[in-house]
Amino acid sequence: MTLPTLSRANVAALAFIVAMTAGLLAAPLFLKTYGVYLLSLWALNTVAAIGLNLTLGYAGQISLGQAAFLGIGAYAVAILMKAGVSFWLGLPAGVLLAFAVGLALGFPALRVQHHYLAFATLGFNALVFLVIRNEEWLTGGNFGIRVARPELLGHSLRSGIDYYHVCLAVLAVTALLVWLLLRSPWGRAFACLRDNPIRAESLGIDVRSYTLLAFAIGAACAGVAGAFLAPLVNFIDPSPFGLVPSIYLLLMVIIGGPGRFFGPFLGAAIVTLLPEWLRVADVWYLVIFGIFVVALMAFCPGGLLAVPEKVAAMRAARRSARGSAAGQAGARP
């Protein structure tokens, strides 16, 4: 039996995953409840961003409605828990609902593309926000709903650290499932759809089904994140599910590097944690954050994970320039 050979890149990725997991598991030892809460928030934002990365980065369908799916997951759980249903039954209900609505939202994507699609999804987000806010009998409207932390096998998850571990597990499972999906023929079909839809169709890929699926799976990821977000905050009202949070989720994907597996991890870390770290800058913290984002987009539109490649490409270009210059010099008689 031969062991599968690992390329250098794969070894590096594996080592990175092991180090990251160890770091995240050990983090609560060094953090107070505030830090643990922020990391939990990061984990859930990453789950939602992984979903959007699938829709946007891999399948090329721009969506400005991801926060709406977060809201669908969160409110499904909150409303069911208020009615006395267990969180663990509310969770699949919320995720299925997000999946179904995502599927429905995929239909406009069959007709329109790019910024037209962005506006269609933006409109959808506004619609969901209005329903959440105005249907007070169901959602509590502006007054929101208080949500208790669930129990797991008889063990209460009230402690911040316990719940953080649950959020990490949710992130790990989602990431693994998406990783497997991307390595399946489906994942390759998504990429094909993004790069050249006409060619994809001519190769026999069912563009219609895959577009709908890209939306639905991306939405389901946000549904998962939302379902766990409600008990994390212990309270939900419409504000985290409006247009601005959707743009922040898009920013997470773009900053990290769309179409890159670890992009959402990095993007969510920057969007969730950086403003908190910058608080030492007092009233300037949001200004500094804004400048950082503008600079990043101006100098590295492919996201942070594209930086090493960009540097490598620049070096290679310099080397080849030097090489050709030397070659020309040598060729001279």
Place this chain on the structure above:
Amino acid sequence: MRKTATACVALAAVLTAAPAVAQDVKFVGIFEMSGPGTTAGTNFKNGADLAIKEINAMGGILGRKIAITSSDTASNPTTAKALAQKAVDEQPYILLGPVFSGSVLSSMIVAQEAGLPQWIGGEAANITQQGNPFVFRTSFSQAQSMPKIANYIAGDLKAKSIAVAWVNNDFGKGGRDQIAKEMGSRNVKVVADLSTEPGQVDFSAVVTRAKQSNPDVLFVYLNEEESARLLRELKKQGWDMKKNPVVGETTLIGQKVIELAGDAANGAQAHVGLTIDAPNPLLTAFAAKYEAAYKAKSDHNGIKGYTGVYVIKAVTEKLGKFDRKAFAEAMKTAQVSAKDNPGVLMSVCFNKDGDLDRDSYLAVVKDGKQVIEKTLPPVGICKVP
């Protein structure tokens, strides 16, 4: 050479500051310093900071100075919750803020679990209806202010019909529900129910619909900036405030609104819980100090932050110790008179829910100034000293 000098200065600073730090009593503030709540949050913070500076200059509370660290919630309930968590980690004596009710609702659970007394600026009625023994108001709840307004509209103005323009957020919806209830019980008909968006710019449709419904009184319950825009639109469309009075709450004729609306604010009337224009020398003196410190006039949120800190001082000194649990217990029956504690500006009492009671005013804008028409007595939920 310069490095050595800097090091010496730093060392001296540390040595002199160290004993003071050891004795300081810690406050943490979480305020809306960016986002839609900026005006409210910043005023609240400024008021609290001013009070803390004065108290520290007078020797602090029970001989200990107050050290406050403040951070910005960006008017976002999720961030407010995170910051409340951070505050709990720091083990302060008091948590000040936030001001927006949604942020209060998300953060108060954290403070309650940690047994941390929280002084809030939110006015939504449901905040103090959830049995949280650690949350205290710095202003009236809508449940207390709306009956006062309803009495004025139905009694003094003898209105039979009313149009309600409200902002569709937790603050506006809560107020709208309360006023509709109070009007119903006084047989005043709500002929138009006009919902508006937070941050709305164009109020022409709202005013047109209000005019079509032809109410005896237009009741306005919006945040400051939106109130100013509505007043301007009313003037543009020729609304006659003498024939159909425009009545609201503190936010309709706040300092900021008068600045933004200019002439259009003249004639607007409101029930005002806290105002620097009240016929009260303590409030006048506060207004001058605030303006000197921040080069701007304080609105009601500035007074909330300022008086809140002085109430904390009075109750703690009566208690004689820094004990969060005992403090929360003492607050349930607290009565603080302005005679003995001028910093509270107006005598005030608290009930077991954390709601407060005191005098309030009925004011009208004349020539770009708030003029107090009459003083309204306390509602009677506790005994004002």
